[in-house]
Amino acid sequence: MTILPLSGRARRLGDDVNTDYIISSRHKKESIDPEVLRQYLLEDVDPAFAESVRPGDILVAGDNFGCGSAMEVAVTVVLGAGIRAVVARSFSRTYLRNAMNNGLLPVVADTALVREGDRLTLALDAQGRLLLDNHRGDLLECAPIAPFMLEMLDMGGLVPYLREHGEFRVRA
Amino acid sequence: MGAQTLTEKLLSRAAGRPVRAGELAICTPDLAMGTDGSIPMALDYLESMRPGAAPRYPGRLVFACDHYGAASGAKAQALQARARDYAVRHGIRLYDEGEGIGHQLILESGAARPGLLIVGADSHSTSYGAVGAFATGIGSSDLAGVLLCGQVWLKVPETLMVVLSGSLRGDASAKDVALLLARRLGADGAAYRALEFVGTGVTSLDMDDRIVLSNLSVELGAKAGMFPCDEVTEAWLRERGSARLEPAWADAGAEYAGVIDLDLATVVPQLALPHRVDQVVDAATAPFTKVDLVYLGTCTGGRIKDYREALEVLEQGGIAPGVQVVVTPASASVRAELERSGMLAALEALGAEIRPPGCGVCCGTCGGVPADGAVVVSTANRNFKGRMGNATASIYLASPRTCAAAAVRGSIGMEEPA
Numbered sequence: 001m002t003i004l005p006l007s008g009r010a011r012r013l014g015d016d017v018n019t020d021y022i023i024s025s026r027h028k029k030e031s032i033d034p035e036v037l038r039q040y041l042l043e044d045v046d047p048a049f050a051e052s053v054r055p056g057d058i059l060v061a062g063d064n065f066g067c068g069s070a071m072e073v074a075v076t077v078v079l080g081a082g083i084r085a086v087v088a089r090s091f092s093r094t095y096l097r098n099a100m101n102n103g104l105l106p107v108v109a110d111t112a113l114v115r116e117g118d119r120l121t122l123a124l125d126a127q128g129r130l131l132l133d134n135h136r137g138d139l140l141e142c143a144p145i146a147p148f149m150l151e152m153l154d155m156g157g158l159v160p161y162l163r164e165h166g167e168f169r170v171r172a
Numbered sequence: 173m174g175a176q177t178l179t180e181k182l183l184s185r186a187a188g189r190p191v192r193a194g195e196l197a198i199c200t201p202d203l204a205m206g207t208d209g210s211i212p213m214a215l216d217y218l219e220s221m222r223p224g225a226a227p228r229y230p231g232r233l234v235f236a237c238d239h240y241g242a243a244s245g246a247k248a249q250a251l252q253a254r255a256r257d258y259a260v261r262h263g264i265r266l267y268d269e270g271e272g273i274g275h276q277l278i279l280e281s282g283a284a285r286p287g288l289l290i291v292g293a294d295s296h297s298t299s300y301g302a303v304g305a306f307a308t309g310i311g312s313s314d315l316a317g318v319l320l321c322g323q324v325w326l327k328v329p330e331t332l333m334v335v336l337s338g339s340l341r342g343d344a345s346a347k348d349v350a351l352l353l354a355r356r357l358g359a360d361g362a363a364y365r366a367l368e369f370v371g372t373g374v375t376s377l378d379m380d381d382r383i384v385l386s387n388l389s390v391e392l393g394a395k396a397g398m399f400p401c402d403e404v405t406e407a408w409l410r411e412r413g414s415a416r417l418e419p420a421w422a423d424a425g426a427e428y429a430g431v432i433d434l435d436l437a438t439v440v441p442q443l444a445l446p447h448r449v450d451q452v453v454d455a456a457t458a459p460f461t462k463v464d465l466v467y468l469g470t471c472t473g474g475r476i477k478d479y480r481e482a483l484e485v486l487e488q489g490g491i492a493p494g495v496q497v498v499v500t501p502a503s504a505s506v507r508a509e510l511e512r513s514g515m516l517a518a519l520e521a522l523g524a525e526i527r528p529p530g531c532g533v534c535c536g537t538c539g540g541v542p543a544d545g546a547v548v549v550s551t552a553n554r555n556f557k558g559r560m561g562n563a564t565a566s567i568y569l570a571s572p573r574t575c576a577a578a579a580v581r582g583s584i585g586m587e588e589p590a
Contacts, residue, residue, distance in 0.1 A: 020558065063360070064359075064393075070295050070309060072313060090360070093364055094309065097310070097311055097314065101311060148196055158316075162221045162321065166320070166321060167320075168198040168321065
């Protein structure tokens, strides 16, 4: 099974969505179970957000998504809500890392042309370029994702990857 | 292979092949650390990778129980016990609760050396860049990977060259330099990039200063903040009995993503306002604000030099009525040195509370959370809303001298309006 192509409904967010907005630390203290925490996803941004999420939705943000703490629960809670991809103009490096390692596809692209509720498709073209289609006439080229990363994402992240291989099998 | 930045050079060594900025590299860290805050989740990941797995290279690991203490509650102590038990079972170097902050203890031990790749499941692992190592923060899943196979994936970052000239004057300190860089670059101004501090100004900075700048590099979004290994580094490491050094330097002609010039002589005391590290103003021009709590400690500001500078200011006027001053030394040896030199007694005589070495109240995990609405001035590295465990507190970040001056005046910023 491969993570791409991937389609879903766009859920718009702004710039600088920090990890405490994604999941408040007051809930992290109670539980780190994504099944429990998903009901609080992005609660401080929009209290109705968690309830409105449908499996397969794609988060679409501006700059610096996932800034703040490096807690991986800020990634696992997104996956727990059934979201498989986040598209943002930029990510904090710890969030990008944690997303890759946990099988959440982080895509860097100019998100200005994506609206709330757009149907989005992320796919590789024949040349291996990663493209974002908003099905309203815009085909946006995304930052490339290294083949090793795609392999790890296809397997579901670092845990399944290392469970299978026991070590990293690539030199590049 | 063309000219390389220090980052490219050190990651090439750790990857066992030449790598350039932008490439993905599978690297073998020389040293990996975790804390009681990150190890339990790493052990969960490891258990999913291979149940009962022993660490591949136990000698390259350090576990630090620094985030939780007696006041953290039973649940936190159970998490801490898991980290401790795994370390003891597998012969991993363990710094236990009360010994201090992992970053400080690793630096004190001389285990962080020039040329090494050091990763830590704690964002302030960038601190080790001060000795000329490539040092960066990783997640718990990454740490699990290092435990399992001794490797980690890293994207080789581009480098911003920070050219320092001159030397610090008056009341300015390394913390002010770091806050000024945050002010100029913004909290994501160095995102995905490494900082290399170079220039004639570097020699004027001692190791404590360099640790502050490397430590705070992550607050600019940097993956690492590195200093070249020079006579200052070598002398400091010799005192710590550090084994053979294998320093490396950037090649002339290496490609940089940008250059930032900073004359240290122009730096004046800075203050980061709540709730952003990059919302920085000259301390003298900040709005007048009464202060409730002054915190002197953390991996940024809990070393001897910090306390010496703070004490000089505190002794000039004493602590203002109504201000609580909390001292949490970065390590037991910092505490011992404070005691030996009489500084601990002096701080206590002034009315400061001395707490056990560790991360303390910096991240709100060790009890002693600020009161509702409290105004805190701290030597720490982060002032996000809720950082110290109470979202209604306002946290200002400053140098030890500026923090001490706030304790003496009972306020920060401009003089009280008449």
